[in-house]
Amino acid sequence: MRLLGRLCALLGLTAVIGLLPLLAGRDPALSVLRARSAEREPDAEALASVRRELGLDGGPFELLGRWSSRALHGDLGTSWVSGEPVTGQLGAAISVSVTLTALAALVAILVMTALVARPFVRGLRGQSVAGRAGFAAVLAALPEFLIGSVLLLVFAVRLGWLPTSGWRDLSYAVLPAIALGTPAGAVLAVVAGDALRDALTAPWRRSWTAAGFRVRTIAVAVVRRAGSVVTGQLGIVVAGMFGSAATVEVVFGVPGLGRLAVDAALAQDVPVVQACVLVILLVGAAAGALGAVAQRLLLGPALTDGALEAAAPREITSGRLHLALPAVVVTGVVLWGIWRDPFTVDLAARLLPPSAAHPMGTDALGRDLLARVAHGALHTAALAAGVTALVVVIALLVGVAGRRGSGAADLVNALPAVVVALAVAATAGPGWTSAVVAVAAVAWAPPAAHARSLALEQRGSAHLTAARALGASTRHIMFRHVLPAVVPPVLRNAFVRLPAIALALASLGYLGLGAQPPQPEWGVLLAEGMPNVERAPWVVAFPAAALVLIGVGAVVAAGRMR
Incomplete structure (x- = not known):
């Protein structure tokens, strides 16, 4: 089914x-x-x-x-802008994007391994298996285009070790792959940390240890169990990287499929966007299917659909990061700068460093950066919160319906927001409305899968069987038993994903597919500041820090919610 x-x-x-x-x-x-x-x-x-x-x-x-x-038959139409066949533009772009995604997946696996290696070794020795989820949360909250811009400035411009842009050989792929793979590796590290913790503390592991099995044998079994969880997510992550590589390709001038799609969407060249979105969709579906196959092969016959449904994903925990600090900092910045004008242009005050008059400096048009970051918080964070609330409603409506919609949720789960935004921008034009539609269209799938797992678990529980036997109506069971058990975990799950939604909105603004200048949206601020980052690093540092604080704060709060 x-x-x-x-x-x-x-x-x-x-x-x-x-x-x-x-x-x-x-x-x-x-x-x-x-x-x-x-x-x-x-x-x-x-x-x-x-x-x-x-x-x-x-x-x-x-x-x-x-x-x-x-x-x-391989004919995807003719470009509305150039008049050339679309198929001829896709071949080289697909090859570049596939190579970049493969290298980024390797980077993601290396980052994940580095973050979980120490807890894994400690767990095999019988010590605490607490991981570095706080550090992983910080890495996951960093936008790919920001990491890429910093790498470009340091290793390509300042040190001259690697090329700055273009695509000739694999040396041109090093920095883009690191930028694309690092946040994905941090997300996988959270999943792998939870899976390793479950395997290392499972009863079978204690039984094997008591029976005298070698540490190597136990380690292989633990990795196999945890790997079955990670491989399922790895397919989704790879599909997401292939679709969202557009931001990195734009930063490094890589002639990949994502950059081709972004240029076509901005020009509203619909046939080119059609072809790019179709390719990304098929690759995403194939990657998700391969991940599911690998998951079944690793776990073997024990893995069934019922077992998958019953396994509700854990929320990300945050280690020792303090809950109040990110919220206090962001709130303080908003209260400090909300009374300032974010649109006043003063060309005589261009790119001024932080001072008493301008605590965060000014941008390339002399606008007060504190005012723009503060107003951007209301735009980006508030919009992300609204999209999150909409996602929760959709997730509950789909999730409590049982298995219906599960196939669509699985496929949409592997579809990046950038892909939907390309289609929306190609038809309705870029803007914040297009960004909201695009992000909400894909963000509902993971919480919906979580809600479905919890609802199925509740429907099969003994106390609901007893309630039905006592004559309880379907409405009573739904509102008194199922929803109270489903809503709090789904809220935590959605709250964990709030930073990802904020990052998606910022990424679309950075690409020009979301909010448009002169709106003080954080992605727009980063896009405006990147040309001047070497001369005036504060034009990028403060909006980037705000994004990271939002991400870390949401993850910390979600980990503390009970």
């Missing part, structure tokens, strides 16, 4: 991709006509001719059928 659900969801998403020209915010025929001849007058006859050529005059079913038939 789950495989069927995934297949139906994949076909449904593919159909939406095929219908993107009809969803575009402008007339496709007019766009093609102007791309072919800017001087030609768009008269009714010329527009009708283009519509017939594109198959837009036959309705959505004919358009979808024609696009699907051509796609199956």
Whole structure:
């Protein structure tokens, strides 16, 4: 049933991709006509001719059928801007993105191994298995484009050890792969730490130790058990990196699929966006399926769908990080700068360093950075909180329905927000509304899977069986038993993902697909500050610190919620 659900969801998403020209915010025929001849007058006859050529005059079913038939034969249409076949632009871009993602996955595995190696060794020795989840939370809260920008400045510009941009050989992939793989490795480290902790403290491990099994044998069994959990997430992470590599490709000027898709979305070149999103979707589905297969092979016959459903994911814990500090700092910055004007331009005060008049300095247009960061907190953090609340509602509606929607949730879980944003921006144009729609469209899947696991566990519990036997109605069971058991853990799960939502919104703003200048959104601030980061590092340091504080604060709070 789950495989069927995934297949139906994949076909449904593919159909939406095929219908993107009809969803575009402008007339496709007019766009093609102007791309072919800017001087030609768009008269009714010329527009009708283009519509017939594109198959837009036959309705959505004919358009979808024609696009699907051509796609199956390798023809993904013609660019509305350049007039060239889309397929010819994809080959080299796909090769670059696949190579970059493979190297980033290697970096992610190395980062994960470095973060969990010490707790693993300590656990085998019978010592505490407390991991470094606090440090992992900080790494996971760093945007890929920020890590990439810092690496570019230090190792490419200052030291000259590696190339700054482009793509000729593997040396050009080192810094982008590190930037893309480091946050993903931190996320995997949290998952691996929980899995190792469960395996090391399981009853079978104590029994094996008492029976005299060698440490090496126990270590292999623990790694196999924990690996079955990590591989399932690794497929999703790899799919996410392949789709969200656009930010890193833009920073380093890498001619990959993500950069091609971003440029096409900003130009509203729908056929190119269609092709890029379709490729990313198929790669994501394949990576998720391979991860699930590897998970089953590692754990063997013990792994069943029921066991997967009953295993609710843990929330990230935060070690010794103090709960109040991030919230106090961000609140203090907001209260300090909210009364300042974030839009006043003063060219005589360009790129001033922090001072009494401008505690965070000024940007390239002389605007007060404290004011822009403070107003950006209301924009980014408040918007992320609103999207999180919407995600919780969707997750509960989908999750309490049992297995229905599980296939769609599994597929959407592997779909990065950047991919959806590309499709939305190509049709409706970039803006904060497009960013919210894109992030909410994919962020509901993990909490929904969590809610589904908890709801199924409750429905199979003995006390609900007794309640039904006593004549309790379905409404009574739902509101008095199921929801009280499901809502608090789902809230914690969603709260853990709030920093990821904030980062997604900031990333879309950085790419130009979300909030637009002069709005003081943190991603926009980082995009505006990057050209001047070497001369005035504070224009990037303060917005980046705000993003990290939001991420760490949310993770800490989620770990303390009970």
